[in-house]
Amino acid sequence: MTEPAYDFDLFVIGGGSGGVRAGRIAAQAGAKVGVAEEYRMGGTCVIRGCVPKKFMVYASQYGKSIAKSTGYGWSVGEVSYDHSKFVAGMHAEVDRLSAIYDRNLKSAGAEIFNDRAEFVDAHTLRLKTSCKIITAKKILIATGGRPWRPSPAELPGVENTISSNDVFEMGTLPKRMLVAGGGYIAVEFAHVFAGLGVEVCLVYRGDTVLRGFDEDVRLAVHEGLKEAGVRVITKTLLTRIEKTADGLSVKLDNGHEVKADVVLMAVGRQANTEGLGCEAAGVKLGENGKVIVDEWSRTSAPNIWAVGDVTDRVNLTPVAIREGHAFADTEFGGKPWYFDHADIATAVFSQPEVGTVGISESEARKLYGEIDIYKTRFRPMKNMLNGDQTRTFMKLVVRASDQRVLGVHIVGEDAAEMIQMAGIAMKMGATKDDFDRTCAVHPSAAEELVTMRTKWVPEVI
Known part of the structure; x- marks a missing residue:
């Protein structure tokens, strides 16, 4: 039987x-490729995620750095901050990066459609704006995720809030902001706006921020928020948001009220599959609309794959890139492989920032029983003259049976830079002895990772 003629060997939904x-x-492997993106090329990371967020983190740090420079002999005159000027520069860089994504695809030979693609069946897509029908032998779903917010029935007045997508469009700074949530997005933006001089209150339903991270890391970040001047209210939910002559009045389930000019909802994300037509294509979805895939990123439909946040495996940009690369190599490059999701180094750009790779102490105890813990907390050399009392925290989780390092956790300046290197060691199966044999770089904060020798023993009460 002759195989049907398709418009494309591969069609990708999501840029x-x-x-x-x-x-x-x-495309570089010779496939005829089409890519549909309904908004702007670059996706969450480039347009409304990692990249503009990191620029905002940098912007929020400069004021503190200027103030601390006096300890090193600098005399600084009048200091002011122009948010609109910063936003203009940030968007110019985002535009540049988005154009590079577009250019690289076209240079490889792919055809780009600035439109929303939806399934008609497993091999057929309809472009929503142009109504064009496209067929493809293989289809990749890469539509990412989007912020989740409760419905007006669940939270009256939620329509008066903004999401993390909207933060980057704020041309002026509010005087007061309430951040709802305790995940990395909530924590990062609470620090950002506090650093820019906004009065910030963070409200979280849990007892400590960053659920899922190592407990010591969570406590350090929680304390860091308070040290940054963020008012932190835990074990509390928002029940109603009302517009008033003075901004917004946020009612809490503890009976209290918080006044704010802006309420940022950072209470979770969900897979961006609504209206995609996955049912028509035979693609099974799971909780929060995620596309269910196997380790090869294959969906329940034999000719359809999915990568990135839409699968809700590990929602990080570098992971999506590796998953997409593995899929293309396997299906078109003659080099089959799949991405191993174990021991992925990641960072939270709180202030101080978090770098972590591997598993937490509690996870290690559940999995392996006997473990060794090494940890240290110290004031970095840089802070000895500038008056900053912030301390750096480091922790190694080690399996007692063979001294394999199971987790490395850092809270402190440049934690993200350090954890990238630690991630290499973890991926290679490094042991505590390997860390001990490594000569320190002195003076540096990172040297503490290879000089911790004393096992931590919990206090007996």
Whole structure:
């Protein structure tokens, strides 16, 4: 039987990091590739995520750095901050990066459609704006995720809030902001706006921020928020948001009220599959609309794959890129492989920031029983003259039976830079003895990772 003629060998739905990488690699391997993106090329990371967020983190740190420079002999005159000027510069860089994504795809030979693609069946897509029908032998879903907010029935007045997508469009700073949530997005933006001089209150339903991270890391970040001047209210939910002559009045389930000019809802994300037509294509979805895949990123439909946040495996940009690359190499490059999701180094750009790789102490105890813990907390050399009392925290989680390092956790300046290197050691299966044999770089904060020798023993009460 003759195989049907398709318009494309591969059609990618979504022009984010994972989809663009997959499309480019497949096109370079000789496949006829089409990519549909309904908004702007670059996806969450470039347009409304990692990249503009990191610029905002940098902006929020400069004021503190200027103040601390006096301890090193600098005399600084009048200091002011122009948020509109910063936002203009940030968007110019985002535009530049988005154009690079577009250019790289076209240079590889892929065809780009600035439109929303929806399934008609497993091999057929309809472009929503143009109504064009497209067929493809293989299809990759790379539509990412989007912020989740409760419905007006669940939280009256929620329509008066903004999401993390909207933060980057704020041309002026509010005087007061309430951040709802305790995950990394909530924590990062609470620090950002506090650093820019906004009066910030963070409200979280849990007892400590960053659920899922190592407990010592969570406590250090929680304390860091308070030290940054953020008012932290835990074990509390928002029940109603009302517009008033003085901004917004936020009612809490503890009976209290918080006044704010802006309420940022950072209470979770969900897979961006609504209205995609996955049912028509035979693609099974799971909780929060995620696309269910196997380790090869294959969906329940034999000719359809999915990568990135839409699968809700590990929702990080570098992971989406690796998953997309693995898919393209496997299906079009003759080099089959799949991405191993174990021991992925990651960072939270709180202030001080978090770098972590591997598993937490509690996870290690559940999995392996007997473990060794090494940890240290110290005031970095840089802070000895500038008056900053912030301390750096480091922790190693080690399996007692063979001294394999199971987790490395850092809270402190440049934690993200350090954890990238520690991630290499973890991926290679490094032991505590390997860390001990490594000569320190002195003077540096990172040297503490290879000089911790004393096992931590919990206090007996």
